[in-house]
Amino acid sequence: MTRRDGTGATGVDPQQLWLSPGQSGRGRKPSFSREEITAAAVALADAEGLEAVTMRRVASRVGAGVMSLYSYAPDKETLLELMVDRVSGELPTADPFTGDWRTDLKAIGHHQRALMLRHPWLPAALHARRTLGPHTLAFLERALAALRPTRLDGAAKLEVFAQLTGFVAAHVAHEIAQATAAQSPDRAAAEARYLAAVAADGHHPELAEALSAPGRPLNPEATFTRFLNRLIDGLDTD
Template sequence: MPRAGDGERNAAGVDPEQLWLRPAESRRGRKPSFSREQITEAAVALADAEGLEAVTMRRVAAEVGAGVMSLYSYAPDKETLLELMVDHVSGELPTTDARTGDWRADLKTIAHLQRALMLRHPWLPGALATRRSLGPHTLAFLESVLSALRPTGLDGAARLEAFAQLTAFVSGHVSYEIAQAAAARSADRSAAEARYLATVAADGHHPELAEALAAPGRPLTPEATFTRFLNRLIDGLDSD
């Protein structure tokens, strides 16, 4: 959210036609020393390094060596800048990979690509929750995913829902994964939590938990955990 003193302007909402279908109007006079692409790249780098809260029009202007007011013709507010950032990093997702014809395998590959993207840009899951439009890179990726889902026999609306469900799963899991990684940096906390669960499981009042904790262990690496959860999700997509 914009903060007082940042020179930000509140936005009633981003107009996708204005943002994506109409190129930025050229200005008369001296050619500007930066572009919308450079502004977006600077904002992405700032978010990657310091988190989304660090991205303000003032900070981005400083990164590109411009005055704050000069940014407004490219991104009139932070909401628009966020749309540009999300679509910019979405351009890292491949859209021309050959499909295997096995939609489950293809969808799992897509989900792993999404996870890798969100881990490179940890601010992205939070940004996806508030975005309002689909830019050209996002549309290209969506088209690719819908194509991968065609062998399911689902109609177009159901394939859109499947894409939304998959993205929501990946986004939520990565958010949890990042939070867990931060918590795991505290060895004392992790040890205390393990002792607590062992005590609770042994008290006789939580037999289901005791059975679950006594079950054979499974690989607990982030990649292995994500893959297990993903497999369960995808295996149920055609159960309707």
């Protein structure tokens, strides 16, 4: 499932991984399936974070030796590809469209956010992903179908989907970090005092004006919706 190019670098071979999903030829024949291995890795990442996912930890979860695990996932890079595609299978691909492509694209963004909040390791994993598995492709197909009413060409549609996914991943990563920071009141108070001091120093009048405006209630869903609306409503489809 991995390949080596002319420079000696290795990487996941998408055709072998997704179209020929047999054993890699490395390691002993396992007594469990690739799906079980991937499910164990996802459960581990959900519980302890992506950094906790090692071949040894996953093998322990499925009750196998590390060498037998290599038969279906020869390295962590391949395992990560399998994990991303497995959770992407939770995304809906058959709901009817509304007929308004912006509304439909916003729904796609909300589904992506919900998925990433269920699996907080996913935003980071997407940065390392190198290939598109069957579940990811199914959701991409839905996004492209949602964009069919626009005048965008194929390349532009792919760019819009990449832009949307990148925005959602970055927003959710920030959202998770903010939620973690909020658990430390002293840190939040120190940040507020610092910004107040900066706003009062006379060198940042625009920031001072912005901070003096009434704040909005802390509602992560509403904040995401505002940002998402600005992104999609501002898309140029001419």
